[in-house]
Amino acid sequence: YPWPIASCSSLGPTGCNVPPDRKIKPEVVAPGVDVYSSVPGGGYQQWGWSGTSMAGPHVAGVAALMRQANPDLDVDTVKEIIMSTAVDLGPAGEENTYGWGMIDAYEAVLAAMTGFGRLEGTVTNVSNGGTPAPGVTIEIVETERTTLSGAGGAYALSLAPGLYTVRATHPSFAPATYYNVSIAADETTVRHFSLTDIGAPLITGTTDLDSTSDTAGPYWVETTVVDEFSMIAYARLHYRVNGGDFRRLPLTPLTGGRYAGAIPGQPYTTLIEYYVEAADIADNVAVDPAAAPAELYDFHVAPGVVSLDEDVESGSPGWTHASATPGYGDQWHVSTQRNRTPGGSRSWKCGSTGSGAYAHLLDAALVTPSFEIVQDQKLSFWHWIAAQTSPTYPGYAFDGGIVEISIDGGPWQQIAPEEGYDHVIARATTPPGPFPDGTPCLSGSHGWQKLNFDLGAFGGSARLRFRFGTDASGAMEGWYIDDILVHGFVVDFSAAPEQRAPGALRLHPADPNPFLGATRLRYDLAAPGEVRLTLFDPAGRMVRALVSGRQQPGAHEARWDGRDDEARPVAPGVYLYRLQSGGAAVSGKVVLTR
Missing domain, CATH: 2.60.120.260 (Galactose-binding domain-like)
Structure with missing residues (x-):
């Protein structure tokens, strides 16, 4: 300061064919020589950036500040205020070098608020002891103007004098409204909002347990429970075994909103289903999965194959x-x-x-x-x-x-x-x-x-x-x-139905199934004849011939110890066994574990 006049500046009067009182230009001026500016390609530079490309953003910025202070200003009023608050640098009044003068952001913003009133207040969460409620939308219904409450719950608006309906809304709160709020010129009106929390906690990242062969347990479930506005009252884990009644476990808080709980170990062939429940101090309840208990997390405790x-x-x-x-x-x-x-x-x-x-x-x-x-x-x-x-x-x-x-x-x-x-x-x-x-x-x-x-x-x-x-x-x-x-x-083959061939064969389920060590294969013959009981792998390759020869009617039993015909242990997995006699055949499945 004082700001120099750029050599490229176009001073008045204008050469346009207009009446003499309209030939004066410019209307206002702004800094435009060696302005510190962002530049193409990134970064900033101080020197060499001049002209209306530098002066124009100064004027636009002042207009933006004015509209931020008073969003109801119309375009003509914005222009009038910028000209009337400019600092006159040349001869008194409008002239062809500085117009009305150098723009003045501070005075322009003060003038923008003249004749307007102020509405302000604080938004709090009454359900959580009056803690601030940031991010709540404050709406002036008649003009559709809105603002958001800040981090401390405070809000403020400049309004023309009049009566207004003021509404506070947020998805986590019941809405609240003030009617006939009077705004007077150059005065401040205060309206506080105490909102009731209606938003449930958010439950995410719950452990989706895979099936396991571990019968000792426990089976740890972790989850994240957060509430934007209210304290968490409790977090619980509900689980049931084989479709029985649900049992409830408290979840232990960890850090960062994480909670953990342990389902005790269960025996083989157990189906465990579970879900998480959490509530805030306003008694807003959430569950995960969202449709629980109709929808549940689940896993089996079963032999691995x-x-x-x-x-x-x-x-x-x-x-x-x-x-x-x-x-x-x-x-x-x-x-x-x-x-x-x-x-x-x-x-x-x-x-x-x-x-x-x-x-x-x-x-x-x-x-x-x-x-x-x-x-x-x-x-x-x-x-x-x-x-x-x-x-x-x-x-x-x-x-x-x-x-x-x-x-x-x-x-x-x-x-x-x-x-x-x-x-x-x-x-x-x-x-x-x-x-x-x-x-x-x-x-x-x-x-x-x-x-x-x-x-x-x-x-x-x-x-x-x-x-x-x-x-x-x-x-x-x-x-x-x-x-x-x-x-x-393998969850459970023990309940597999008996296999029958009309009039000749009856094959009972393997017992135990799945098995570790050895299993019994029982069958009944209705008539004497040649009998063959054979084990196959899933590819259809024969593994072991358990029975091959003539047998009398009645109950019979064969034992398989998980070895092939050469007494070598076979790999864990699913095996097929097939009983043949008198032109009839029946089959079943058995699972070997390790």
Whole structure:
């Protein structure tokens, strides 16, 4: 100060064909030489920024301050106040260098509030002992003007003189209204709001327990319970066993709104269902799941069953691979180039031997042996990948892998990892790769990562397929997979019905089932004859011939100790047993645990 006049400044009078009393310009002036300003590309500079591009924002800022102080000002009044409060720097009155003078933000804002009244007050939560209630909307109904209460619950508005309806609203509170609130010029009217809390606590992040083979327990459940305005009165865990009555446990507060509680251990074949309940001191109650007790979290305590466990170190017997689509290639093979198994040396690879790149136009399918789907079945495996992605469009890939499942010999369907696929296919060559445009896939380049799949929606005899597809251009090292595990739980086969063949055979459920050590297989014959009782794995391969020979009518029993015909222990899992005699046959399932 005093601010210099820019060399580019256009002084009056104007050359326009207007009456002489309108030739004076400008109307007001603002700082516009070497103004400290933000600049294109980021950052700020002091020197070299001049002209109306610098002066104009000063005037706009003053207008914004005036409207913030008094939102009811019309445009003409804003302009009049800016001109009348300007600091006259030249000859008295309006002239062709400074107009009415240099803008004055402080005086303009004071003038904007002249002749207006002020409405102010505090919003509190009466349900929580009168604590401040921030974020409440205060509305002037007649003008539809609104403001929000601040962190301390305070609010303020400038209003023209008159009578108003003032309403306070917030989703967590019952609304409150004042009618005929009188606002007088240059005076302050006070209206406080004491609101009643009607919003329940928010429950999030509740532990969704997986089924377990742990009968000792306890089974810990954690959850987050918060309330924006009122204190938490209690947080509880309700649980029931096998559909019985609910039992209630208090949840212990931790930190950051977290609470924890422990369901005691339960025996095998137990179904545990549970939900969380919480209330604030205003008796507003919330539950999680939101529809509880009609909807519940649940898990089973049951023997764990490993249906498939493959570390590739023994060459993966029973696994097969081939091209999934005629005209496309297959490069799956057991590789020693990379390995994830601790102490191991092998993994499956789709690509050339060693570190060589994969070929063009692959649709290589690696298929597991079949296995029986049981309760809460999960698939996990580790993978390492280097596959071609789009350099232009992030998230799109030209080559990649997917996982599919087939149930009871039916069609293959793609399944998604719980972590999600990281890319989608973009077809970019002719001929294209085997996957349709937009297919979610695994691609890109990264080291060993674990993926998890929930197979709980499926039932029956299943096979998995790991499929790697490439287009006609570009190549990288390929896709490795290792340590493939399918694990689930068998809830209860003990209540399975007896199996009968008309007039000849009666097969009782295995007892115990599931079993650890040995189980009894009982059956009744109605007539003498050749009898064969055989055990099979889910792939249909014979494991053990328990009975083979002629037997008399009556009750019989065979014992299976979890070994095959060569007395070798078999892997835990689901096994099929089949009884044949006199041209009739019946079968059942038994689960071996470890």
